[in-house]
Amino acid sequence: MIRRVSLRAFALGVLLFVGAGPSVQSGEATIRIDGAWARRALMLDGSGTGAVYAALVNPGGAADALLAAEGDIAKSVEVHETFQDQGMAKMRPVKKIDVPPGRTVELKPGGYHIMLIGLTRDLKPGETVQLTLVFQHAGKIPVTAQVK
Amino acid sequence: MLSYRGLRRSLLLVAFLLCAGVALGEELRSGSFKPPRAAPELGLRATDGTELKLARYHGKVVALSFGYTYCPDVCPTTLFNLAQVREKLGALGKDLQVVYVTVDPERDSLARLKAYLGGFDPTFIGGSGTPEQLAAARKAYGITIARENVPGSPNAYWVHHSAFVFLIDRAGNIRALLPFGIALDDMVHDARVLLENPS
Numbered sequence: 296m297i298r299r300v301s302l303r304a305f306a307l308g309v310l311l312f313v314g315a316g317p318s319v320q321s322g323e324a325t326i327r328i329d330g331a332w333a334r335r336a337l338m339l340d341g342s343g344t345g346a347v348y349a350a351l352v353n354p355g356g357a358a359d360a361l362l363a364a365e366g367d368i369a370k371s372v373e374v375h376e377t378f379q380d381q382g383m384a385k386m387r388p389v390k391k392i393d394v395p396p397g398r399t400v401e402l403k404p405g406g407y408h409i410m411l412i413g414l415t416r417d418l419k420p421g422e423t424v425q426l427t428l429v430f431q432h433a434g435k436i437p438v439t440a441q442v443k
Numbered sequence: 444m445l446s447y448r449g450l451r452r453s454l455l456l457v458a459f460l461l462c463a464g465v466a467l468g469e470e471l472r473s474g475s476f477k478p479p480r481a482a483p484e485l486g487l488r489a490t491d492g493t494e495l496k497l498a499r500y501h502g503k504v505v506a507l508s509f510g511y512t513y514c515p516d517v518c519p520t521t522l523f524n525l526a527q528v529r530e531k532l533g534a535l536g537k538d539l540q541v542v543y544v545t546v547d548p549e550r551d552s553l554a555r556l557k558a559y560l561g562g563f564d565p566t567f568i569g570g571s572g573t574p575e576q577l578a579a580a581r582k583a584y585g586i587t588i589a590r591e592n593v594p595g596s597p598n599a600y601w602v603h604h605s606a607f608v609f610l611i612d613r614a615g616n617i618r619a620l621l622p623f624g625i626a627l628d629d630m631v632h633d634a635r636v637l638l639e640n641p642s
Contacts, residue, residue, distance in 0.1 A: 334519050334523055335523070335562060335563070336519065336562060337558060337561075337562040339512065339555060339559065340555075342513065342550075343559075344512075344513055344515035344519075345515065345519075346515050346519065375515070375516070377516045377517055379623075380603075381587070382605050383587055383588070383589060383603045383604055383605055383606070384517040384603065384604070384605075384606040384623050385591075385601070385603040386515070386601050386603070387594075388593075388594055404516060404520035405516065405520060408515070408516050410515045410516065411515070412515070412599070417562075
């Protein structure tokens with residue numbers, strides 16, 4: 296009994312120490328996805344590519360990270376980054392995108408993006424695209440992106 | 444005392460000078476070429492089935508850029524922006540011709556390029572040619588490319604490339620270089636400056 300109580304007290308102490316503030320969520324990771332959108336694109340012969348952008352908002356007190364994206368909108372859905380190198384715009388896959396506590400990380404043209412490789416249909420303005428974003432702590436979060 | 448005709452003439456002159464002043468004072472927001480230099484001619488095939496020559500578009504402002512259809516982020520960002528520039532320019536936009544030259548002739552057939560560009564704006568013209576013709580076009584415009592296999596996908600590759608847009612005025616001179624990432628408003632602004640000035 297005493298052992299149980301002290302364990303709880305210890306856990307509470309850790310929580311207070313890590314969280315440091317009244318706004319701390321109860322250990323649950325919270326991530327919000329704002330303004331998700333996809334650029335208009337054609338599937339062409341099934342090899343068309345597209346991209347989805349959004350703001351990853353972490354209002355909680357714990358760090359999280361985007362690890363992957365899933366969806367049947369394309370044969371392959373990956374997390375990528377565009378970067379500038381020697382006057383060229385280059386691309387590379389990223390293993391994770393850190394979303395620090397209290398911060399917002401933007402996926403936007405010319406930066407981080409969800410890359411859709413081998414579209415299974417055309418993306419036309421006004422339509423929507425369903426995706427699932429996979430976070431290290433928050434787990435799977437469904438997202439509806441507006442096609443612009 | 445001024446006659447009506449004289450007054451009218453004076454007012455017209457003032458209006459003309461005001462317009463000229465505005466035009467002269469209107470600086471480009473992106474990198475500008477001073478003095479302007481003649482845009483190197485292209486010798487390629489166009490997606491409308493004709494020979495792609497810039498001379499065809501004298502009298503129009505040309506937005507020239509390089510890219511490829513398998514490009515997921517950079518190229519569609521540029522093309523999407525250029526489509527919006529034409530839209531935002533309203534009637535003036537009709538005189539802005541977008542020309543898009545492939546850096547990936549192996550995968551970009553003219554038919555594929557045409558379909559791809561049509562997804563943004565059906566007036567966009569694509570260009571392709573032999574590897575030698577395309578290399579010459581890139582050299583003339585200082586475009587560098589680098590092919591890289593996509594990690595984990597043995598059959599896929601990227602063609603990293605310079606991603607700026609050249610604005611060529613109605614007289615066929617390169618006037619501006621829009622870097623990738625430039626704000627849409629600045630693109631519209633610079634295109635408008637060239638469209639509203641004869642050369």
